[in-house]
Amino acid sequence: MSFVDGLAPAKVAVLGAGSWGTTFAKVLGDAAEGTGRSIVLWGRRQEVVDQINNHHRNPRYLSTTALPVNITASTDVREVLARAELVVLAVPAQTLREQLRGWAGLLAPDAVVVSLMKGLELGTDQRMSQVIEQELNLTPDRVVVVSGPNLAMEIARQEPTASVVACAAESTAKWVAEVCTPAYFRPYTNDDVVGVEIGGIVKNVIALCVGICEGQKVGDNTKASVITRGLAETTRLALALGGKAETLSGLAGLGDLVATCSSSLSRNHTAGRMLGEGLTLEEVNNRMTQTAEGIKSGRAVKDLAAKMGVEMPITNAVVGVLEGKLTVDDLGPLLLARQLKSEGD
Ligand SMILES: NC(=O)C1=CN([C@@H]2O[C@H](COP(=O)(O)OP(=O)(O)OC[C@H]3O[C@@H](n4cnc5c(N)ncnc54)[C@H](O)[C@@H]3O)[C@@H](O)[C@H]2O)C=CC1
């Protein structure tokens, strides 16, 4: 198998044909041009799969993007996973464990698994790489996380973007980075899987808060304050879990936080804005057609931080709003009334 012998994979499976799964398949497909490598997408809906196979498009998620011809799709996960040396996972975080239980026996024996997901599992407070290791019985050297300022729509338009490919084993991270490097996408490797995942998870919660600010029509000082203090609490959690501070000041930390908190393309930012405008969470959920991970992961982050003894006031306040214990108008006064402290604490 190629991971073992160092050769690039001949087949890559991407499970999840939503916004990011489809876009990342395009990244892989463009990078594979002229190599003979095939990219096979698994989707749940026959009409999505048919559109990809017959028209090289996924109009449900990426209406204007033409997909490379080396991408095919199927609803048959067995067929998609057969002989795939690299398996990329892009389903909503809270559904991953259950999905993996059905897929576990179908993976090729030496497959490397990549998580594109930015969520924390409710109830267990586990990161997606931990869920993958547990359910597929994989060692950390075969589990990779891709994360960074990666708004799918911009990448689908081939706008220059950098990202992070993280794995405990540098050789695996390099192996994966080499197959996802088309001209418009530049991955950097990193061995800090914890820091990379925590950066991607918590920025969604902070983006909900910045979205709330936007919905309330407060200005840039407030949003910059939330972003900066949001990064401080994200970094505290990552460090407590064994992550590195420099990861959080890199692409998967600050980079993703800035992209998500500033972009109207972000689903978390959009959901926050609607809350800030006065919609209830139920109304927001009814309007969302794509996954906004922060809505559910917020609670898991709060629980994990409490378990680790890490102070996360912005996360706690956002969860208070999501759970109906606080109104959006309570947020500012609550956060500002906290006891004064040193910026570095
Ligand atoms: N869209 C983006 O710009 C980015 C998304 N991500 C992350 O990627 C992950 C996936 O997000 P998107 O593709 O954007 O979401 P999406 O909402 O666009 O697509 C989710 C996909 O999962 C499928 N799905 C929904 N429920 C499912 C279930 N119960 N079992 C199996 N499949 C199910 C949907 O049919 C769809 O194909 C999330 O964790 C997100 O945070 C990360 C970076 C960028």
Ligand SMILES: O=C(CO)COP(=O)(O)O
């Ligand atoms: O993770 C993302 C950008 O890096 C996408 O953010 P949203 O899930 O909020 O759209």
